[in-house]
Amino acid sequence: MEALLSQLPIGLSIAAVLMLVALGLTFTFGQMGVINMAHGEFMMAGAYTAYVLQDWTGREAVLAALPVAFAVAGAMGLVLERAAVRRFYGRPLDTLLLTWGVSLVLQQLARDIFGAPNVQVRAPGWLDGGVRMFGSQLPYTRLFIIVLAAVSALAIWAYQNRTRQGRRMRSVMQNRQLAACSGIDTGRVDQLTFFIGSGLAGVAGVALTLIGPIGPNLGTYYIVDAFLVVVAGGLGRLRGAVIAALALGLLDSYAEFWTDASLAKVIGFAAIVVFLQARPQGLFVLRSRALT
Amino acid sequence: MTARMRGPALFTAVALLVLVVAPAVLDPFRLGLLAKYLCFAIAALGIGLAWGQGGMLTLGQGVFFGLGGYSMAMYLKLHDAGPGNLPDFMVWSGVERLPLLWKPFTSPVFAIAAAVVVPAAAAALLGLLVFRQRVRGAYFAILSQALAAAFTIWLVGQQGLTGGTNGLTHFYDVFGRDPETDGAKRIFYFVVAVVLGALYLLARQLMKSRFGRLLVAVRDGEDRVRFLGYNPATVKTVAFAVSAAMAGIAGALYVPVVGIISPSLLGVVPSIELVVAVAIGGRFSLAGAALGGVLLNWAHTTFSEQYPSGWVYLQGLMFILVIMVAPGGVAGAARWAAEAIGRRRTGRGPSSVPEPAGPTHGQKEVAAP
Numbered sequence: 001m002e003a004l005l006s007q008l009p010i011g012l013s014i015a016a017v018l019m020l021v022a023l024g025l026t027f028t029f030g031q032m033g034v035i036n037m038a039h040g041e042f043m044m045a046g047a048y049t050a051y052v053l054q055d056w057t058g059r060e061a062v063l064a065a066l067p068v069a070f071a072v073a074g075a076m077g078l079v080l081e082r083a084a085v086r087r088f089y090g091r092p093l094d095t096l097l098l099t100w101g102v103s104l105v106l107q108q109l110a111r112d113i114f115g116a117p118n119v120q121v122r123a124p125g126w127l128d129g130g131v132r133m134f135g136s137q138l139p140y141t142r143l144f145i146i147v148l149a150a151v152s153a154l155a156i157w158a159y160q161n162r163t164r165q166g167r168r169m170r171s172v173m174q175n176r177q178l179a180a181c182s183g184i185d186t187g188r189v190d191q192l193t194f195f196i197g198s199g200l201a202g203v204a205g206v207a208l209t210l211i212g213p214i215g216p217n218l219g220t221y222y223i224v225d226a227f228l229v230v231v232a233g234g235l236g237r238l239r240g241a242v243i244a245a246l247a248l249g250l251l252d253s254y255a256e257f258w259t260d261a262s263l264a265k266v267i268g269f270a271a272i273v274v275f276l277q278a279r280p281q282g283l284f285v286l287r288s289r290a291l292t
Numbered sequence: 293m294t295a296r297m298r299g300p301a302l303f304t305a306v307a308l309l310v311l312v313v314a315p316a317v318l319d320p321f322r323l324g325l326l327a328k329y330l331c332f333a334i335a336a337l338g339i340g341l342a343w344g345q346g347g348m349l350t351l352g353q354g355v356f357f358g359l360g361g362y363s364m365a366m367y368l369k370l371h372d373a374g375p376g377n378l379p380d381f382m383v384w385s386g387v388e389r390l391p392l393l394w395k396p397f398t399s400p401v402f403a404i405a406a407a408v409v410v411p412a413a414a415a416a417l418l419g420l421l422v423f424r425q426r427v428r429g430a431y432f433a434i435l436s437q438a439l440a441a442a443f444t445i446w447l448v449g450q451q452g453l454t455g456g457t458n459g460l461t462h463f464y465d466v467f468g469r470d471p472e473t474d475g476a477k478r479i480f481y482f483v484v485a486v487v488l489g490a491l492y493l494l495a496r497q498l499m500k501s502r503f504g505r506l507l508v509a510v511r512d513g514e515d516r517v518r519f520l521g522y523n524p525a526t527v528k529t530v531a532f533a534v535s536a537a538m539a540g541i542a543g544a545l546y547v548p549v550v551g552i553i554s555p556s557l558l559g560v561v562p563s564i565e566l567v568v569a570v571a572i573g574g575r576f577s578l579a580g581a582a583l584g585g586v587l588l589n590w591a592h593t594t595f596s597e598q599y600p601s602g603w604v605y606l607q608g609l610m611f612i613l614v615i616m617v618a619p620g621g622v623a624g625a626a627r628w629a630a631e632a633i634g635r636r637r638t639g640r641g642p643s644s645v646p647e648p649a650g651p652t653h654g655q656k657e658v659a660a661p
Binding site (some may be wrong): 029033035084087092093094096097098100101102104105107108111112142222224225227228231260261262263265266269270272273276280 | 349418421422425426427429430431433434435437438439441442443445446447448449450560561564567568571601604605607608610611612615617619
């Protein structure tokens with residue numbers, strides 16, 4: 001029992017990272033059906049934003065970088081949407097390949113600008129140390145990430161349910177044509193959605209600097225799991241993404257605890273495939289009468 | 293030349309080029325490289341079948357390539373070690389008894405059969421599980437990619453069983469020949485080329501059959517096929533299993549040709565690179581897919597030696613361009629050019645052979661769950 005509980009904080013912090021990465025994806029993939037393989041590279045851009053800001057802000061880089069990274073990654077997403085993705089709505093597989101090409105180029109750009117070796121962003125002084133929970137140490141940096149993930153999820157929920165723009169976004173997601181008929185500028189909504197989704201990737205990237213060194217390949221380590229979270233959670237379902245991230249994060253940490261790291265990934269994958277047997281469209285399904 | 297004759301004539305010309313001209317012109321080293329590209333062409337052919345014809349974007353084809361490759365490599369390792377001995381890497385990792393998984397691979401017949409059957413079975417299992425539940429399009433692409441990620445992480449983690457990051461390498465005796473000799477390289481080349489040709493003809497025949505028509509129909513309108521009384525899941529599973537078997541064969545041939553199989557050859561990135569090759573070659577044409585496999589890997593080897601960073605930009609940009617401007621790839625462009633010339637010569641309207649419709653319908657269904 002002791003061992004079971006001691007694994008909980010680790011699982012929670014893995015889940016929080018997954019959730020942060022997946023939140024942005026639920027916007028772009030879930031709401032618009034666009035598989036953005038460059039999402040991981042937007043995270044990388046956010047992480048490097050913190051690295052660059054470090055020169056001015058010193059150890060407070062992480063806090064200062066949160067809004068800046070949101071803007072930087074969001075702007076990159078906006079450019080991608082305007083320049084390319086918008087031509088491919090309704091063709092998600094082509095978008096997937098296209099954005100993978102973009103991610104390749106972005107990774108190499110980072111390698112050429114910042115160098116191939118990993119770099120370190122120093123965490124703020126007030127995040128030194130940690131708290132003891134269930135017999136294992138939870139560093140304050142991890143706690144910060146958990147709080148950040150929770151705040152981000154809440155903010156998105158409020159945005160979607162409490163603002164006019166958020167409602168427009170949901171209506172476009174549920175029925176694009178009907179939304180357009182009702183006078184909603186779906187093109188603008190798409191842009192905004194992409195901006196926010198990509199911006200969230202930037203925030204996730206900043207959070208990742210608290211976990212370890214960052215490098216040009218940063219995004220590739222998280223993107224596959226994050227996509228799985230969105231698939232398991234159900235397209236465009238915020239609740240689904242949150243629960244799926246928690247489940248996958250906890251499963252990952254416990255599977256690793258009982259077997260080993262290499263088997264944990266296989267178990268996680270198998271669990272998702274089995275889960276999809278019961279709920280092929282994910283945890284929460286958006287009911288629709290539209291025939292595909 | 294009539295349109296009916298053009299296909300067989302082209303095939304014969306390419307076969308002559310590959311089987312007669314290339315071995316006469318190229319030195320053994322280059323021939324070995326070409327054999328490697330042809331291995332990728334076999335895997336690309338499989339992707340052409342699953343993705344181009346069937347609309348299943350598989351981003352985990354490296355897994356099946358790996359299953360085939362490891363099957364072959366396990367046999368070669370055991371053969372090199374001799375009966376009763378352990379392969380060298382197991383000794384280094386402190387393994388004392390041959391793992392159960394390895395035991396049947398002392399038999400070459402079993403190993404070769406496994407290189408085809410195991411990938412096909414794995415794909416059939418995954419296919420049945422996901423296609424029956426109507427998991428498709430982007431969901432399927434993501435699942436197949438996650439499979440590739442999980443598979444490589446597992447391979448790396450099982451040092452004593454799979455050789456870990458280093459994979460399996462150093463083969464000294466491949467079916468009675470030293471793989472480093474020029475003679476052996478030449479033989480491997482011919483084997484790979486003939487297998488590629490045979491599999492191409494097989495895939496073509498498959499696409500001409502009733503099954504092939506069903507597969508294209510499933511790509512373009514899965515629900516309509518279901519309403520007509522067919523089961524799209526079965527059609528897709530079979531096509532996916534065949535494509536996995538091709539990847540497995542490609543992997544099994546790759547091992548003697550290149551002399552190594554390792555997780556870095558089958559992960560997320562190599563798997564998606566195979567898809568890129570197919571996209572550039574032309575996903576709607578089986579020949580285009582195979583051609584893409586050769587072209588992209590040739591370009592990769594040639595350019596990345598001299599300009600490693602330039603190559604990444606080139607690959608990325610080339611890919612973006614193909615997707616945006618010419619979704620039909622090289623094969624699509626060639627067909628378009630041939631038809632334009634044909635029109636000018638005869639002064640007729642558009643050719644009577646319709647362009648193969650892109651799988652836009654099939655993919656559209658993903659956007660609206």
